[in-house]
Amino acid sequence: MKPARFAPVLALLLTISCASPVDRAGSTTIAGVRNFTEVDPTVACAGATDVDAIPRIAARGYKTIVNLRLSTEPGAAIEASRTAAAAAGIGFVHLPFNSSAPDAAVVDAFITTVTDPARQPVFINCASANRAGALWLAKRLVVDKWDQAKAVEEARRIGLSSVALEKFAIDYAMRISMSSHSSAAAGSSKTPRRIHGRTIAANTRAIPKCTSPVTMTARGGIPRAASF
Numbered sequence: 001m002k003p004a005r006f007a008p009v010l011a012l013l014l015t016i017s018c019a020s021p022v023d024r025a026g027s028t029t030i031a032g033v034r035n036f037t038e039v040d041p042t043v044a045c046a047g048a049t050d051v052d053a054i055p056r057i058a059a060r061g062y063k064t065i066v067n068l069r070l071s072t073e074p075g076a077a078i079e080a081s082r083t084a085a086a087a088a089g090i091g092f093v094h095l096p097f098n099s100s101a102p103d104a105a106v107v108d109a110f111i112t113t114v115t116d117p118a119r120q121p122v123f124i125n126c127a128s129a130n131r132a133g134a135l136w137l138a139k140r141l142v143v144d145k146w147d148q149a150k151a152v153e154e155a156r157r158i159g160l161s162s163v164a165l166e167k168f169a170i171d172y173a174m175r176i177s178m179s180s181h182s183s184a185a186a187g188s189s190k191t192p193r194r195i196h197g198r199t200i201a202a203n204t205r206a207i208p209k210c211t212s213p214v215t216m217t218a219r220g221g222i223p224r225a226a227s228f
Helices: 003-017 051-059 078-088 104-114 130-142 148-158 163-186
Strands: 037-040 043-046 064-067 091-094 122-125 193-195 198-200
Touching: 037 148, 043 130, 051 078, 064 078, 064 104, 078 091, 104 122, 104 130, 104 163, 122 130, 130 148, 130 163, 148 163
Parallel strands: 043 122, 064 091, 064 122
Antiparallel strands: 037 043, 193 198
């Protein structure tokens, strides 16, 4: 067989081998959406999302937008996004997450929201996908029981870049795990609660209930030199 006959096959193999890791991971694009990553059939994560991109997000089949940006962030356009989501027939949940003062209650509400089958598939966004990656990391560890190294690798691929937020997500998962084990070991007479697939000690504070639209007050002001 002449070498020339192998040229088309060789060209195809070179094209595949040169594809970026993000491309191979199933990432695609939506006009007006930065750092879009299709994580799995139930969720996508992204960075800054233009208001006029929301109809395109709805057209892709997403049922709920979970926006993690603070309303005070430049370009966040929370109310305009909420209005556009309503017009497009897609749910909108606002869970402002301050990367300079991360709040576990927001993570609780996030996990409750994204694991609700009625809200899936879910489109999660912040400004760069850093916070989206951090909260998704917490979900992978707490709900899906992923190996930490595997979950961190995925979160970084999504956009997690903050060492502090990565540690926060891991510590959050460890506290949940320790709380569950302590409750079981103590044999408390109080019945532990089951919340988004995990056991929580009876004296653990309640998780805020999310209804669309939802706005929770973030603690602290605008993050100082924070990576959004």
